[in-house]
Amino acid sequence: MSLWDRKVLPFLIEKACRSGVILEERRRHVPRAAGRVLEIGVGTGLNLPFYDASKVSELIAIDPSPELLERARARASQGAVRPTLLQASATALPLDSGSVDTAVMTYTLCSVDRPELALRELRRVLKPGGKLLFVEHGLARSPSTQRWQRALTPVWKKFSGGCHLDRPVREQLEEAGFFLEEIEEKQGDGPSWTGYTYEGIARSG
Secondary structure: OOOHHHHHHHHHHHHHOOHHHHHHHHHHHHHHEEEEEEOOOOOOOOOOOOOOOOOOEEEEEEEEHHHHHHHHHHHHOOOOOOOOOEEEOOOOOOOOOOEEEEEEOOHHHHHOOOOHHHHHHHHHHHHEEEEEEEEEOOOOOHHHHHHHHHHHHHHHHHOOOOOOOOOOHHHHHHHEEEEEEEEEEEEEOOOOOOEEEEEEEEOOO
C-alpha cells in the first residue's frame, strides 16, 4: 500500500464520515440492529457507539484495511456493545450461512470491488428474513448529475480508497435478491455528484 493509503486516506475518511448529516444517519439507523449483527466496512468505527446493548447479542465488524481497523479498536471500548473486529473482505465473509440476524452497511458499497458478490455474500450469511440496514451514496436520478458522476468516478476512486460515485444502489440490492422493505432516496448537502443517498431496510429471501 502507498503512503497515501496507509496514512492520509484513513484521516480523510474519518473527517468526511464525521459530518453532522452522516452522524445523524448513523444515529437513526444503527440502533435498529438486533440479535447477532454483522457490520461490513466498519472503517474507523464511527457506528460503534450507536449500537443498542439491549438488542444486540453479538457484534462482528469487518474491514479489509488494517489501518482503519486500528482506529476502530481505539473507539471500540467507548460503546455499550464490544465488537469482534476482523480483517476481511465483504466478498468473502468468514461466517457460516444463515448465521446473522442483522447486517449493517454504511457508506461501504461504493468502495467494494465487486458489489454484486458482496451483496450475495450478505444474503448468504443472513438468516431467512434477516435484515440489512443500509445508508449509502450512489447514482443520482438527475441525468445531468449522472453524467458528472460517471465522468468523475475514474479519477475520484484513485484518491478515495476506490469509492465509486455512480453505483445504482437500489438496483444492485434488488438484483442481489433483496426485498426493499424501506428505502428513501434523497439529495443531501454538498456537491450533487457526491450527496445522493439511499437509506433503509432490505430483507433477505
